[in-house]
Amino acid sequence: MKHTLFLLALVFFLITSCDEFLIEDGRNSSEVRINWLNKNKIESENAIGDIVNLELALEFSNMPDLFTVEFKIHFDHTLFSPDSFNYQIDSSFFATTGEIPLKTDVNNNGIYDESDGDEYNDDNGNGQWDAPISFPVGIVRLDTNYTGNVETFVDSNLNGVYDYGEDFEDDNGNLAWDDGLEVFYVGTLGIPAPQNSIPSNVSGSAQVCRFYLSGVYTQTLFDLEIIEASEFIGPNTDPVNLNINNWDIFPHLIGNPHDPVLRMQQEELTDNTVTISIVIEDSPKLSRLQKTITYDPAILSYNNNDILNFFDSDNYDLFPQSYDSDGYLILEFRHKNAYQSSSVDETSFSEGDGSILNLTFLVNPNDLISSALLTIPKSSVSADSYNFSIGESYPLDMNFWTIEESLQINF
Structure with a gap:
């Protein structure tokens, strides 16, 4: 009998513990993270101090309905230089299904063509066929902020600039020499014309954008910030800003020993x-x-x-x-x-x-x-x-x- 009571108590504990990780509609907590895509390759082929090319991805998990998001990704520009970014990626978080399958697809090409005699289901009642969307629209760019907090260093080769490996006063304990300049990606991405999209909002888990940087392989933090996210309500209604305070945000530590x-x-x-x-x-x-x-x-x-x-x-x-x-x-x-x-x-x-x-x-x-x-x-x-x-x-x-x-x- 005691063991039966224990099992019931344990089951109750596990259920209530799991509930702590669920939000009101029953989903797991929303998560935003930086994923290091070529981690295994770099760790197996390179040593700390080597010059490497990083491939990172901004990833969403367990997201609620949303149609646009604004974010920042901070990195140490004294170690890494931004090369490029790409949000036109396969299986994008912002991809939509559109009004597919067609009600009648005469030539079976998955594209509505009225002249062929195709017919579609007007799911959102906007009087037009809404094609699938593969990629979001928006802008991703580099931005800077000058703090003025320049750390002193020992100029071993007397070239007047800090070189990786030289001793410096790490005033803020971030394991990197700081020249007083913050450099970061800032981006806003979302569904184009959500009133003509099926669905108008997206949810779930997928990659949002990829980032490519080159620099010195050493311990450094890629920090992440979600500024705003919005849900589309209707064509004549302002979007609703989502509560992002309960989202779990995970930066990524590169070169973590x-x-x-x-x-x-x-x-x-x-x-x-x-x-x-x-x-x-x-x-x-x-x-x-x-x-x-x-x-x-x-x-x-x-x-x-x-x-x-x-x-x-x-x-x-x-x-x-x-x-x-x-x-x-x-x-x-x-x-x-x-x-x-x-x-x-x-x-x-x-x-x-x-x-x-x-x-x-x-x-x-x-x-x-x-x-x-x-x-x-x-x-x-x-x-x-x-x-x-x-x-x-x-x-x-x-x-x-x-x-x-x-x-x-x-x-």
């Missing part, structure tokens, strides 16, 4: 207690880390925690939430200054390897039970890093993390 691993390991076992530790390996700098531990409350009861060496308590706060009767524990570490307006010290951010904390559970006596299973559901793990250039935290893409989800304790 990290391959993070999060796991549990058993530490101590007595007749009535068991202690496990949460261990992290090869982590980037973290401003936040959250995960959920699940267990069978018929076997284990959460007792206490002991913070270990990875997160310094002078710089991080722990926010534990225990739901012991339901068999799960939510743990969040958050940097004390990363989400405030005050300045931050780069050295105060944890990275690399270490033990995060010990968790001690009471073992409920039962001669019939020989083991217990603890899990960290991958969907429950989220983490933020920190962009020292702009002074803001940003979410890490957990697809690049290895989460060892389960640990079995044998009594």
